[in-house]
């Protein structure tokens with residue numbers, strides 16, 4: 001063989017055609033007298049880090065020449081206490097999306113099927129395709145809610161994992177206790193159901209169950225949670241799962257070694273200890289959510305009731321124009337071309353700019 005063989009390194013065929021994850025567009029700097037730009041495109045928490053959390057993170061930064069605690073001992077103990085679960089039922093990862101990817105690695109490969117609603121969190125098709133498994137997308141119902149009966153009907157012998165995103169990203173809609181329990185009880189016990197509760201802390205509908213209560217007597221249920229949203233640690237990348245053995249143990253095997261930095265671990269522990277303060281901020285965001293929702297409805301928009309930190313406007317063909325109008329008004333939103341726009345609840349001023357842009361757009365329709 002010649003020293004340099006022709007062609008390029010062989011890559012896995014499943015990588016062909018993987019949709020690339022589109023992060024929310026950053027806010028552009030204001031130009032001239034233009035409005036300040038706000039980023040409402042990534043469902044982030046608009047509040048800056050709490051001083052006490054920042055202090056712990058800075059202290060941890062002082063030793064970043066060392067690897068972090070691979071077992072996340074302190075964080076695991078704190079989580080176990082907070083949620084009343086054994087440490088052996090916990091696994092952490094680089095954001096909950098990192099944990100979701102580990103769940104797929106642990107359960108699914110070529111020839112297997114992964115079911116999720118669509119549209120839902122845009123990482124699901126990407127991480128499923130990377131695993132080599134096949135995505136089975138079940139359309140949301142006409143109210144933009146998970147159609148659990150149709151998802152049940154989609155189960156085959158090849159199904160390994162089902163995501164239920166509650167509340168759903170990007171629609172903010174929820175599935176309630178009776179329908180969810182009925183679904184969980186019908187799914188075959190060898191299929192893992194992942195309740196993705198990234199926005200759990202924003203739920204105020206009392207009929208929506210806490211996944212951690214549902215997992216307790218269901219060995220095929222795993223609950224995904226994150227510090228990125230309500231706790232405001234999106235940039236530090238730390239999420240976790242609550243699941244029975246052997247799922248949790250498998251995740252500790254498939255996780256990237258040392259994936260959660262010491263800074264993230266310390267900040268997460270400090271956040272759990274400062275939960276009251278953080279949840280006050282969540283309360284303020286929920287008040288803003290109500291204000292934004294009511295104003296949109298008052299302007300004549302049809303908006304699905306949201307239990308997350310964002311609202312969904314089904315704009316269809318007008319999606320891109322609407323996003324451009326928001327851009328010009330100084331708010332960056334998240335368009336899904338041809339479908340709709342997701343808008344994060346942010347600072348009061350940002351929400352005001354968005355509402356003004358929505359009102360002007362509505363009048364032109």
Ligand SMILES: Cc1ncc(COP(=O)(O)O)c(C=O)c1O
Pocket residue numbers: 042043094095096097098121165168169196198225226227228234237238239
């Ligand atoms: C439904 C859902 N799950 C998981 C995530 C991932 O969050 P992270 O990886 O920051 O924990 C997101 C982020 O937007 C999300 O919307």
